[in-house]
Amino acid sequence: xxxxxxxxxxxxxxxxxxxxxxxxxxxxxxxxxxxxxxxxxxxxxxxxxxxxxxxxxxxxxxxxxxxxxxxxxxxxxxxxxxxxxxxxxxxxxxxxxxxxxxxxxxxxxxxxxxxxxxxxxxxxxxxxxxxxxxxxxxxxxxxxxxxxxxxxx
Amino acid sequence: xxxxxxxxxxxxxxxxxxxxxxxxxxxxxxxxxxxxxxxxxxxxxxxxxxxxxxxxxxxxxxxxxxxxxxxxxxxxxxxxxxxxxxxxxxxxxxxxxxxxxxxxxxxxxxxxxxxxxxxxxxxxxxxxxxxxxxxxxxxxxxxxxxxxxxxxx
DNA sequence: CCCGAGTAAGTTGTGCACAATTTAGTTGTC
DNA sequence: GACAACTAAATTGTGCACAACTTACTCGGG
Numbered sequence: 001x002x003x004x005x006x007x008x009x010x011x012x013x014x015x016x017x018x019x020x021x022x023x024x025x026x027x028x029x030x031x032x033x034x035x036x037x038x039x040x041x042x043x044x045x046x047x048x049x050x051x052x053x054x055x056x057x058x059x060x061x062x063x064x065x066x067x068x069x070x071x072x073x074x075x076x077x078x079x080x081x082x083x084x085x086x087x088x089x090x091x092x093x094x095x096x097x098x099x100x101x102x103x104x105x106x107x108x109x110x111x112x113x114x115x116x117x118x119x120x121x122x123x124x125x126x127x128x129x130x131x132x133x134x135x136x137x138x139x140x141x142x143x144x145x146x147x148x149x150x151x152x153x
Numbered sequence: 154x155x156x157x158x159x160x161x162x163x164x165x166x167x168x169x170x171x172x173x174x175x176x177x178x179x180x181x182x183x184x185x186x187x188x189x190x191x192x193x194x195x196x197x198x199x200x201x202x203x204x205x206x207x208x209x210x211x212x213x214x215x216x217x218x219x220x221x222x223x224x225x226x227x228x229x230x231x232x233x234x235x236x237x238x239x240x241x242x243x244x245x246x247x248x249x250x251x252x253x254x255x256x257x258x259x260x261x262x263x264x265x266x267x268x269x270x271x272x273x274x275x276x277x278x279x280x281x282x283x284x285x286x287x288x289x290x291x292x293x294x295x296x297x298x299x300x301x302x303x304x305x306x
Numbered sequence: 307c308c309c310g311a312g313t314a315a316g317t318t319g320t321g322c323a324c325a326a327t328t329t330a331g332t333t334g335t336c
Numbered sequence: 337g338a339c340a341a342c343t344a345a346a347t348t349g350t351g352c353a354c355a356a357c358t359t360a361c362t363c364g365g366g
């Protein structure tokens with residue numbers, strides 16, 4: 001009996017739209033830094049803790065080497081990171097920040113606040129949104145174990 | 154003073170992750186229909202009301218012809234839609250469903266419920282999430298008027 | 307020592323997104 | 337009717353995502 005579901009009723013479409021809308025708001029801001037949104041995310045991870053292997057970066061971001069390898073090459077071409085084969089384990093490539101990459105963090109520090117302002121939501125709403133999204137992501141990962149692996153009790 | 158923000162604190166990353174996680178859950182389900190997620194969205198719009206011009210589809214989905222033209226060609230190659238130049242306005246291309254495209258709607262009708270189950274959230278949480286995401290998308294559109302245009306009072 | 311399983315990174319191919327441009331066709335305005 | 341301003345769709349080029357595969361290295365067992 002059931003007919004085709006309406007587009008505007010779907011949480012998943014809301015998610016897809018909101019995600020694209022959010023990165024669209026980031027785009028002009030990040031253009032000042034010369035970064036795309038995924039590149040910015042990779043830099044965020046590196047600013048937190050560096051150097052990092054490609055796989056570690058992938059675990060944090062939920063991306064595989066197929067996405068990260070070319071992305072990191074572009075960051076290297078921009079002079080923000082350096083990729084060096086590990087001496088101990090020749091399979092690994094350690095991603096280091098260059099001085100330029102490190103100093104970019106100062107320029108980027110004001111971004112989250114600016115974006116929070118643009119969102120038009122209260123701090124409480126944003127916090128609750130983040131939590132719900134986290135639950136959703138976690139639930140999805142349980143099913144399609146594409147990321148995640150460290151839940152060994 | 155402010156240091157680089159932490160990745161796991163960012164609503165935007167939560168949004169980006171949740172969106173990718175959600176489409177990852179859709180992927181195997183949609184594979185049975187032979188559709189990708191954006192193709193499924195386009196079909197949803199057409200199931201609701203058909204035929205539609207490329208621009209109308211784009212307004213509903215927030216996509217431009219650069220994305221939709223090749224996507225619709227692939228749907229046409231699958232035998233699900235037909236694109237016909239409008240007689241009245243030769244610029245327009247009307248996208249029609251084929252019988253195969255129309256009948257696919259029955260197969261797709263159970264999908265949203267299956268996905269809602271997989272989300273691991275209550276109906277109330279899902280509803281609230283959808284609302285918050287809608288607000289966020291709307292707020293973003295006000296700034297970068299990339300979609301939206303029909304708010305002439 | 308050698309072999310086989312496992313793993314890290316890279317490569318290839320497909321399909322979005324999106325900016326920028328191009329090609330047609332339409333609609334005023336004079 | 338001619339022309340400028342606008343519009344619809346397609347095209348081109350860049351950069352993700354992600355599946356599938358390849359290459360190179362590591363490690364444990366026999």
